[in-house]
Structure formats: structure tokens, C-alpha cells
Amino acid sequence: MESTAPVYTLAEGVPYASATTAQHFGGNNIKGLMLLQDTQLIETLAHFSRERIPERVVHAAAVGAWGEFEVTHDISEFTDAKFLNGIGKKSKVLLRVSTVGPERGGADTIRDVRGWGMKIFTEEGNQDWVFNSIPVFFVRDPIKFPSLNRSHKRHPATNQGDSTMFWDFHNNSPEGIHALMHLFGERGTPKSVRHLHAFSGHTYKITKEDGTFHYVKVHIRTNQGIQNFTNDEAVKMAGEAPGIHGADLWEAIEKGDFPSWTVSFQIMKPEQAESYRWNIFDMTKIWPHADFPLIPVGKLTLNRNPSNYFADIEQAAFSPSNMVPGWAPSADPMLQARMFAYNDAARYRLGVNYQQLPCNRAVSRVYCPFQRDGKMTFTDNYGGDPNYVGSDLKPIQYTGKVGAHAYAIGGHEEWVGRVVGFTSEVVDDDFEQARMFWNMIGKEEGQQDKFAYNVACHLGSAIPQVQAKALDMFSKVYPVVAEKIQSNINVLKSKKA
Known part of the structure; x- marks a missing residue:
């Protein structure tokens, strides 16, 4: 009976009799000189040294899966985006969830923000959502973004994680106090x-063809219910099962227990934005639900594991600049910077043609003949079509209203102001939402004490002068916050002694 097993070949397709032998001069025994003519040996060793690609500077450790987004509620009055219109409409999705600071192989349970890269494959192109697991961010000025991430990574001399670096940075960027409160909560x-x-964190726009638009924040809420480890449980699991999140997600999908999330929007009118009490482009602020309630939109379900982690998840590239008609950027400065930085990181990490990889390739037709050549072109490279604009040899149709001859994406930019040199300053109002958060967790018995303990476990490792400044920052939320943290630091210090 003829075997159905695949025939082994080298990378160029040549069949080979064995994958475990090597050619050498010296007889049929272990001693001998290896030959350069042994293509299999040379290719095997050369490829092994090149198996790794540059890992992400942030969000390196992740889990991921395939799924679908389904529209469950009619929001056609707000946007023309096709993937958001038509109850029951489904779009393919690739989701990657990551920690921020650790390198690949870092423990899944480390206390860190989780990044949420989601690619929605639509008939109008790819729509990416690049969100976080907390609704606010640590800084609102993009010039601080590299420093923020360096302070969460390894000390340049000791090459170890360093609490002093972490708190030294945040003591001098206290506009992110609300994000710290979320991070050290359960x-x-x-x-x-x-x-x-x-959560989207950023403010986006959803638009209509007639030029009307609304500002929007996105909330993706688990249908499985929030479940968390305590700080001590998370530390224990980091040693016992560092890859627990990947194993949990894989096993759930494998047995048909498909996880799902409810997708909702907060929507704000342009005139409301101009007079709202907080700058809607400040990533360190939320929109309270009492002012802008959640509007249900759709359901996200994960239903297929990656066939190969490297091919599907490690090579995936997400960017907030990937937007379909009906979805548009706002004047959020962090969003504007990330729209460049994320695609630029993909070009460095994967090569200039990363959009052609199967995990990133649009399901809609792509015809972009002015973006071609470069390393690793996987297509026919548009054959002999002109590679310059304005040719009469190959007519091109143009459609849509994006570009210099149509309206600006979303409109309403003129109210933001003129170009100036700017650094944001911290004022008392920057602590207001942190006070709201403290009061909120106070409604659940023991949560304020757990928060103080979580902070103390991390801050207690910093040098005294940095501790003192961090406690002063927390005292601006409420003096009792700093008092509880200090008390926990003292207890932990005495136990260690």
C-alpha cells in the first residue's frame, strides 16, 4: 500500500534519503572531516542560527488565537463601516494578548498591563484594534513613551528588573497615577x-459618508467573568506554571469551550467634546459611564487555535493606523505617534513586506503597485504594471473619500488649536480620577487593603528616597492611601529582617 506520508526534501524541493546523516571524509564512523558539499548539513546549521527574528521591544510574550466578530446591535446611525453594520454580520479575527515588559518566555502571571492586538479582516481592508487591559494609560505625551517602557524593563548595569527605576520614572510623570491605581488593583x-x-484607551472617531461623526471609546468585556490571582498567588504561579495563560486558552478552544467578549462603545458628540470637563484626548482619563453609558455593538468569539504559533502569532503585526472607512483617528497625540511607531516596528522586525504574510494579509483585494519590491516579496510584485503614479498604460480606479481631494478623515481638527511647543503639566485635576477609583474599590470589602499590599510588594524594593517621593504622590490622591502603603512596607520589611 502506497504511503500518504509527505516526501522529505530540502528547501529547494530536492528529495533526500535521510534527514539525520551527514557527509564526511574518514569512513563510516564518528571520526572524520565534514564536507562543504553537504548541502543538507550546511542549510540545516545556517537556518538554525537564523530561526529567531527580533522580538518585540514591548509585548514580546503573548498568547493568541483565531475567531470572529459578530454584529449584535444596530449602530448604523453612527458609522458606515461595513464590519459594524448588519446584525449577524461576521468578520474573521486574529487576536494576540501579551504582557508588556517581559521578554519572550516571561511568566504570564507577572503584574503588568496586558496588550490586546486584534486584527479584523473585513471586505474594506484590515481594521486593527490595539488596546490595553486597563482603560487608561501611564503617560499622555508620546515623547515619554520610550522612557516609560525602559523604566519597566531591566536596569542597564545589573540587567535585572528594578523597582527603583519603575517608581523613579512614575514619580516624575504623576499624570499616570490613575493607571498605577489600576495596575496595582486586583x-x-x-x-x-x-x-x-x-479598552481602547485612545479616543477614535466613527464616521458617516455625509461627513457626520462621533468620538468613540471601545470596551471589550469578558463573558466568562473577571477572575484574578492575588499578588502572592501570581508570584507562586510564575514559578510553577509560567505559561499558564497560553495553556489555558489553547485547552479551552481545543475542547470547544470558546471564550467570548461583549464589545461596547462609549459615544460622544463633537460639541460635547469641546466643553467636557476633561480633555478627551488625554489618555490618562476615562469617560465616566454615568456621562457616556456603554452601547452594545457586537460579540467577539475565539474558536480556532493557531496551526503554528510562529507563523500565526509571532509574525502577526498590529497597528492603530489600520482603519477602514467609517473608522478614523482623533487628535489624540499618543494615537498619532503610535500610528507611526507600530507599523515601523513591524517593518524592522518582519521586513518591509510584512503585510503579505498570511497572518496579516487582507481578505479584500489589494492593489498597491507603488509599494513593491523590498526584501521577501511573496506575490507576483504586480508584474509589469507601472510603478509610478499618473501612467496612461494601466488605468486605475479611485474610490472613497480619504485623501487630499476629499474631506479630512473625520473632521473637527480645527478646534484643537495651532501648532506650539508643548509639554503637559501635572495639576490637581490629574488626581481626581485616581480618587474616584479609590472610592470605587472601597465599596468592595478588603480591596483597598489589597491594593496597598500590592503596591508595597513592588515599591518596597525601591531605594528609600524614591519610596518617599512615591508615597508623597499617593498622598495627593488621599493621605490614607500613602499611610496604608507605608504600613504594608513596614510589615514586609520586618518579616524580611
């Missing part, structure tokens, strides 16, 4: 990605 250590919320 939600910093989810039991699995299935029990995790995600």
Missing part, C-alpha cells in the same frame, strides 16, 4: 486571558 494579575477586559 485586575493586574488575571487568571487567564479568557477572564480579561480590554
